[in-house]
Amino acid sequence: MKTHQNGIALLEVMLATLLLAVGLLGTIGMQARAYSAMSGAGARAEATMATEKLLGTMSNDLGNLSLYKLPAADPAPAAPPVPDQRMAAWYAETRKAIPGAIIVVTVTPTPGTTRTQVVVSISWVRRANDPTYTNTVTSYFAPA
Numbered sequence: 001m002k003t004h005q006n007g008i009a010l011l012e013v014m015l016a017t018l019l020l021a022v023g024l025l026g027t028i029g030m031q032a033r034a035y036s037a038m039s040g041a042g043a044r045a046e047a048t049m050a051t052e053k054l055l056g057t058m059s060n061d062l063g064n065l066s067l068y069k070l071p072a073a074d075p076a077p078a079a080p081p082v083p084d085q086r087m088a089a090w091y092a093e094t095r096k097a098i099p100g101a102i103i104v105v106t107v108t109p110t111p112g113t114t115r116t117q118v119v120v121s122i123s124w125v126r127r128a129n130d131p132t133y134t135n136t137v138t139s140y141f142a143p144a
């Protein structure tokens with residue numbers, strides 16, 4: 001007695017197609033996640049470079065460190081004195097590189113020393129409903 005199994009080849013092809021589709025969807029998901037992580041790394045790098053640029057400017061203007069303060073509520077730095085003009089240019093450049101960035105710069109003299117503590121904090125949100133990312137750098141300046 002001979003029995004025929006018709007359609008087994010078709011079933012194998014359908015299973016192979018299903019496995020291929022699942023694999024491709026997984027690959028697409030991994031690519032999307034990698035792209036998202038790369039975008040976040042880019043914003044962190046921009047924030048770090050902007051902070052280092054500001055600290056470099058401040059290190060060349062030690063006598064006017066207090067003019068670089070930028071409270072969180074201040075939408076843009078004041079423009080009149082030279083340090084503020086530099087600060088305004090840096091602020092605009094940073095906001096262009098990191099859209100929606102909230103920038104806070106605190107300048108605090110260290111009691112009992114000639115050092116001044118500077119904390120630069122740049123916060124941003126990549127997309128709606130994402131957490132707020134913050135890059136904070138603390139540096140100390142002292143006259144030579």
